[in-house]
Amino acid sequence: MGNISNPTHEQSSVPQQNEDELNYEQKHKPSSDFNTREEYLEHELQIMAPKRWRPNLPFRDYRFEPEDSIPAMAGTIGKVVMVGAIAATFAAPLGLDESFILENVRYELLIASFFIIIFSGFLLPTANLAGTHGPLIPLIPIVVAAGGHPMAFGLLIGAFGLMLAISKGGSMLANLTSKGVCGGLLLYLGFVGTISQVKKLFTWGEDIGMTHVPFVVILCTIILYALLEHWRKRWLAVPLSCLLGGTLAFAMGAPFEFKTGPGLPNLNPMYWWGENSGWMLGLPTVESFVVVLPFAILAVAMWSPDFLGHQVFQKISYPERTEKVQMNIDDTMTSASIRQTFGSLLGGANFASSWGTYIVPAAIAKRPIPAGALLTALFCIVAGLWGYPMDLAIWQPVLCVALVVGVFIPLLEAGMEMTREGKTTQSAAIVVFASALVNPAFGWSLTMLLDNLGLVGCKERSAELTKMTRWIIPGVMFALLTTVMASVGMLPGIPALISSFRH
Template structure:
């Protein structure tokens, strides 16, 4: 049997045979050939290493925080209690952990990233409610539009048509805005809690630790180590903390969640509810491509060139997110799905493929939901802010800067950031992709090599859909909602 025909299990070597841990992890990535929509088993098709715990912990923290924020946004619009938010967040952790993280991203298709939470949609929830939207109708429509985009392979096509300069600008903008936003929220919390000095001390400590980890090439340890030390420092400075959520299980009956006097207290959606959410669903799916692009870039930057069999498949990830959206909403969950950034980014930095950490993430999500009290720690302000800063936004900023290597790319990146700041990242990505592919900015040689379809038709169509969706829901500055 040739080396190419050997299985992953046959080609594995002990970590002690390599000069460094990084070399061993890169070898592991190079010998894997994960299969789409077929059963992949641990230790037969992929391994589980100590590094897999890092994205698992980061993903669980991010999941608790983002789902709670999204459900709370819905709850405030429909007059639901904080107890409802905690119960629905628990339910979503079980849905994600048992059905989708383990079954899809770990076993059935480990080339699809985990289905996380669509954070950019949270500010739009008041508009959705005001337009007469229904959470279940929104979830179903997002899932249907996502399946259409996946089936036509539109997601991967858009990723390929996004030049390096546009990618770099998008990542830099997302990273910089995220850093500033998290720091502002941390400082606002400190002022309201009379803990003014805590953010400075905690963030300064995190910067020093992160810099040292970068020097010794152990950045994959940033999330657990910085979060742990942030919690210890904050507690030592007098920030109060206690576990309050008790162990238990949420109600798992969809008829309870979609009852008229129980759960959401909204009943089942009618035709007018589906019509009302169409522009918001289109916008949610339009936001997927730049989001998914950013996550795949991290793999490309951190994996060896030979690791083709472990790279995230954008179209499959869209399919999984769409299925997860329809099933999750149908069961009663309040999450809107997207590619799971707090998993993929640390996993890529740690040089780990998707499935090993996915199994551990599923385990941690289930344990967190059942035990309850880990949710209190994940949502404690010092731990939460530091985890997001060092685990998501700082790596985004670094990755974007790595992609801007020449003046042509810097031109595209600068205009992309300018357009993002004008409206939002979806508008910035769509507009700059058109300008870049037409050769008006950036790499002219790349533009000349594109077909008419890739140069003009697809980018312009994407821009029209994005701008039209933004205009319908009132997201273009100074222009009233058309809906």
């Protein structure tokens, strides 16, 4: 009997071995083989095997699906808005006109597209797209008032980010952040972002003398979102909400017109860094780098909670056995740092971070990063060269509902999901409290320290940590962040320690 059973065992082991050695192309099955669309998308996530620093090609390593167009559309809208906000914040104190803002946004869309294709679409498919560092926007007037140079600022952010990525500091800090701390961070970001966009929409309504329009748009968007949730089609929320909001507003008489026609920005870096052209600043000096040093440290330190929130949202939305396709924090920091360095040298106004308006809708749609990344690059190129889509993307009824349903409401949902079990609510509440006091970076670093010490949250988790991970690393991170914030005047009620930043 032993001689008969042995060959059977060998035969049964061969298919299993071959199955393990099959590549993505061989494991792929048509969607018709699955009972539901969701099962097909989850299977796609599970069979992908992204390669780091080696070519990842469409159809051989991943496929394009209709769902990829949704995060690409949301990401493009978010990109136009965020880069425009940074360029405008710089332009006002520097005395630059609106034409500078428009041309630099177009320039940045082309720069972003190039690096999206190289990294997220080709060499680092688990690196999220390098987007825009939104929390930095309130700091820009202080940087300009201190005499900070945008190129010096961007180059230091790129250098510090690369140092953190090479040392794997980003993933280390993410591993030290408990579910309670991360959930609270997502709740705070989602709530504050939602309130902010609703207020902006009502302010727009007041400015045009039609306050009823924002109410109708938001109410109809809520009903649409609830129906899509019921029908399990939430990944369609961004395009349908944008279509609904824009159509309703226009039908009720809200003013809108296309102003930005086709065109190509100036692609010469010397134009942007000339003394009488572009930024009108010339090249930075050594003093320029010294002035922006604390701001650059703060910018990179604020990456970790931002990146962590995006990664966790993927983990919640993706099925099991998809770790290989989830966003890698260190790879994202690498691509964002390199993109930041070259973008600043070329003359762009963007400051890079993880692209939230892309990754959150992509996670909801259960799609990996690369295919949607290439579509985002294509959409950004079209928007930059064509011009007209830029006007539509920044129209308030389209912009606000896109950010609410595509980013902030999903963040709220993910935060509540993470704080459902265990002793997570204490830590979550402290994060929200501390973030409201200063900002999310302060709230995250303080609560991570308190949580790891066992003062709040799960005491059993704290007991399992080493001395290094319990208080030394969180303590150093909190001390560094607080010192830098104090030096540039970000702690409420406390004057800047370095007085020159205020003059």
